[in-house]
Amino acid sequence: NAGVTQTPKFQVLKTGQSMTLQCAQDMNHNSMYWYRQDPGMGLRLIYYSASEGTTDKGEVPNGYNVSRLNKREFSLRLESAAPSQTSVYFCASSEGGLAGGGQVAKNIQYFGAGTRLSVL
Amino acid sequence: QKEVEQNSGPLSVPEGAIASLNCTYSDRGSQSFFWYRQYSGKSPELIMFIYSNGDKEDGRFTAQLNKASQYVSLLIRDSQPSDSATYLCAPRGPAGKSTFGDGTTLTVKP
Numbered sequence: 001n002a003g004v005t006q007t008p009k010f011q012v013l014k015t016g017q018s019m020t021l022q023c024a025q026d027m028n029h030n031s032m033y034w035y036r037q038d039p040g041m042g043l044r045l046i047y048y049s050a051s052e053g054t055t056d057k058g059e060v061p062n063g064y065n066v067s068r069l070n071k072r073e074f075s076l077r078l079e080s081a082a083p084s085q086t087s088v089y090f091c092a093s094s095e096g097g098l099a100g101g102g103q104v105a106k107n108i109q110y111f112g113a114g115t116r117l118s119v120l
Numbered sequence: 121q122k123e124v125e126q127n128s129g130p131l132s133v134p135e136g137a138i139a140s141l142n143c144t145y146s147d148r149g150s151q152s153f154f155w156y157r158q159y160s161g162k163s164p165e166l167i168m169f170i171y172s173n174g175d176k177e178d179g180r181f182t183a184q185l186n187k188a189s190q191y192v193s194l195l196i197r198d199s200q201p202s203d204s205a206t207y208l209c210a211p212r213g214p215a216g217k218s219t220f221g222d223g224t225t226l227t228v229k230p
Contacts, residue, residue: 035220042124042208042220043164058217090163104152104171107212111163 002026006091006112013081013119021076021115023091030096032074033109034058034066036087043090049074050096081119089115123147124221126209132227139196141224143209146190150211153185153192154218158206167207168194199228 007022025032030051035043035058045058047066055066063085065077074093078085095106127142141155152171156164170176170183170192182195192211196203206223 040222042222045217045219048217059219104169107152107218108154108166108169109156109164109210109218111165114163 004091004093004110004112006089006115008115009113010116011118013078013117015082015119017081018077018079019081020078021089021091021117022073023075023112024073025093025110026072027093027095027110028071029093029110030071031094032068033092033094034064034074034076035090035092036060036085037090037114038087046076046089083119085117086119087117089117122221123219124209124211126207126221126224128224130225130227132229133199135199135201135228135230137199137228139199139203139226139228141194141196141207141209141226143192143194143211143221144190145192145209145211145219147211147219148187148190150190152212153183154210154212155181155183155194156208156210156220158208158223160205164208196226199226201228201230204228 004025033048034046049055049068052071067075091112092109094109125144133139155168157167158164168183170185176183180197184193206225208223209221210218212218
């Protein structure tokens with residue numbers, strides 16, 4: 001059981017180049033998320049997908065696009081990379097569903113190992 | 121005001137002591153609260169969640185929630201060097217998203 005798999009693990013881009021970060025989960029989860037984490041800071045939500053076929057903007061969506069390809073896969077695309085997008089990117093998934101009471105465990109997020117991206 | 125505020129670190133405690141990590145949140149609609157631990161260079165992993173006011177204990181960890189004060193804390197008893205990590209507080213709002221705090225870095229000194 002691999003959990004959440006992200007590729008690539010490391011990437012160096014030049015300003016203006018484009019690339020797609022891939023994420024796949026094998027836990028049959030409904031919800032998937034993309035975060036970025038800058039040094040000494042917490043996770044900031046870029047985009048999320050509450051269920052297959054839906055995507056919504058998070059806190060910092062500018063400069064990014066996403067695709068929920070199917071229930072397993074959620075990709076993040078940088079169309080024209082900028083140095084400000086140098087960061088560690090984490091994909092996460094959760095079962096999703098009701099938020100309260102005994103259903104809270106469905107909201108636990110499971111994270112991939114991360115992609116370390118440098119834009120020069 | 122940030123949506124999630126955690127006590128500024130780094131926090132350093134001696135081995136065997138109690139480490140206290142605090143978090144306040146601004147969204148009164150938040151219904152459940154998660155604490156994640158992140159070792160340096162690694163991805164976050166869940167250690168506790170709580171959704172009812174009061175205390176929830178799991179081994180050496182105790183989460184405390186006070187919705188009226190919009191405050192959630194994590195106590196680590198008998199701290200061990202292996203507890204040295206960054207701890208992230210993540211309230212989950214009614215829309216289904218979690219907002220993460222910047223984290224508190226804990227160092228447990230042998």
